[in-house]
Amino acid sequence: MxxxxxxxxxxxxxxxxxxxxxxxxxxxxxxxxxxxxxxxxxxxxxxxxxxxxxxxxxxxxxxxxxxxxxxxxxxxxxxxxxxxxxxxxxxxxxxxxxxxxxxxxxxxxxxxxxxxxxxxxxxxxxxxxxxxxxxxxxxxxxxxxxxxxxxxxxxxxxxxxxxxxxxxxxxxxxxxxxxxxxxxxxxxxxxxxxxxxxxxxxxxxxxxxxxxxxxxxxxxxxxxxxxxxxxxxxxxxxxxxxxxxxxxxxxxxxxxxxxxxxxxxxxxxxxxxxxxxxxxxxxxxxxxxxxxxxxxxWWTNEGQKISKSLGNVIDPFALKDEFGLDQVRYFMLREVPFGNDGDYSRHQMIQRINSDLANDIGNLSQRVLSMIFKNCDAQIPTPGAYTEADQALLQQAEALLPALRDHFDRQSFHKGLEQVWDVISAANRYVDEQAPWGLKKTDPERMKTVLYVLADVIRQIAILVQPVMPESMDRMLSQMGVDPEKRSFADIGLSLQSGYALEKPVGVFPRFVEEEA
Structure with missing residues (x-):
């Protein structure tokens, strides 16, 4: 309506x-x-x-x-x-x-x-x-x-x-x-x-x-x-x-x-x-x-039905205090197909934080922004002409919004997030294939294009993941100089602004390390 x-x-x-x-x-x-x-x-x-x-x-x-x-x-x-x-x-x-x-x-x-x-x-x-x-x-x-x-x-x-x-x-x-x-x-x-x-x-x-x-x-x-x-x-x-x-x-x-x-x-x-x-x-x-x-x-706890008599009721505040708010938000919507019963597992929580968040999206963002900071005078570079590989990655990112609309309207949150992570995986492969660290000596203009493409894909992903992890994505977008007024889905089609002066990048998703007993 x-x-x-x-x-x-x-x-x-x-x-x-x-x-x-x-x-x-x-x-x-x-x-x-x-x-x-x-x-x-x-x-x-x-x-x-x-x-x-x-x-x-x-x-x-x-x-x-x-x-x-x-x-x-x-x-x-x-x-x-x-x-x-x-x-x-x-x-x-x-x-x-x-x-x-x-x-x-x-x-x-x-x-x-x-x-x-x-x-x-x-x-x-x-x-x-x-x-x-x-x-x-x-x-x-x-x-x-x-x-x-x-x-x-x-x-x-x-x-x-x-x-x-x-x-x-x-x-x-x-x-x-x-x-x-x-x-x-x-x-x-x-x-x-x-x-x-x-x-x-x-x-x-x-x-x-x-x-x-x-x-x-x-x-x-x-x-x-x-x-x-x-x-x-x-x-x-x-x-x-x-x-x-x-x-x-x-x-x-x-x-x-x-x-x-x-x-x-x-x-x-x-x-x-x-x-x-x-x-x-x-x-x-x-x-x-x-x-x-x-x-x-419903949720179970490490395979057991949750009940006061078993003493295994999960306190959401305790989870948030130990693992972080956005990490808990992500885990709860990614771990279980929404609509099915799900099991809370401490091991799986830590696995999601360290694999999906720290390694995948966190490492991608940190690697790319660090390379820009170090090799592009600490500024978002101006890209040159796009190759087929560049266009393929950008098109994969651009396809996310209609897919997410469809998944979220059916309350299929885990599928929507899976699709986002497919693009994150594709971006990580693209980094390895394009090897921008080697291009610095052989073709610095191409290096700038590769890093720009990656930064723009990260921008699009961060805008789309805001509903799930608002605080973390806010930090990620701010590091790239994305105007707070240009973070709606209508702004996804805009290009990342070249010339923005970066601060030294700070990791958004730290690894979770168990304290020794």
Missing amino acids: TSSSGKQRYYITTPIYYVNDKPHIGHAYTTLACDVLARFKRLDGYETHFLTGTDEHGQKVEKSAEKAGVDPQTFTDQVSQNFRDLTAGFGFSQDDFIRTTEERHKKACQALWKRLEEKGFIYLGGYEGWYAVRDEAFYTETELVEGPNGQKLAPTGAEVEWVEEPSYFFKLSAFTEKLLEHYETNPDFIGPSSRRNEVISFVKGGLRDLSISRTTFKWGVPVPGNDEHIMYVWLDALTNYMTAVGYPDVESGIYQKFWPADLHMVGKDILRFHAVYWPAFLMAADLPLPKRVFAHG
């Missing part, structure tokens, strides 16, 4: 994170992927809105606050701050941070409820069934699994309790065919394809009406007209994506500009809520549906 400013627009969201615990690697991973896409779209000329935030209602929060000996609002204020600290510590570039305890959100939720009620999709009944407080989800008898002591558990392993209470219901059963038709006509609505197949299979199994209110606790958004009932936490939580762009004021500029969202990024455990319940709520309210929901996988 194009905004009134004439720019294309892009709206991307993380799930809002549940505030009953502190942030871990999974939270950092999801927000990082969204941050990279938001930065990519901004550099590509899009007017971008990037949302993250915290989900602060529900029985689980009420119980956690009670356990901590504080009221729910004080508890959520404290824990929500931990997630703000994560966004600051990782340099995430969100445009808004939403909390579901904000007044704007309460107003949006109640407006959506009234709209669903007016359209006849909400009715009052009674709920009897299994409920998992940990998941904030209802489960049918057939979905339950047997625990190690014979107890009934949710398919996620969470404990369930039998609940009997009056409840409002949403007529989810009315949307089976409409949802299947939507998936059919919009094949990119759910990604990756393996997850799409799971959702279609679930919906084909038939949808039951959904309990959307609770009366056994009070920490939530009151149902309009009946404050004995609190809105089901997922109806409340999902509405945040519209709250942040001005709903219920659908005439507002921000709503008109950014709704529907282009991408909801979620973990695979909450895909059903985003790909079944959320579009059904929106269809019922006659509101536009998001364009895409993408579910990524």
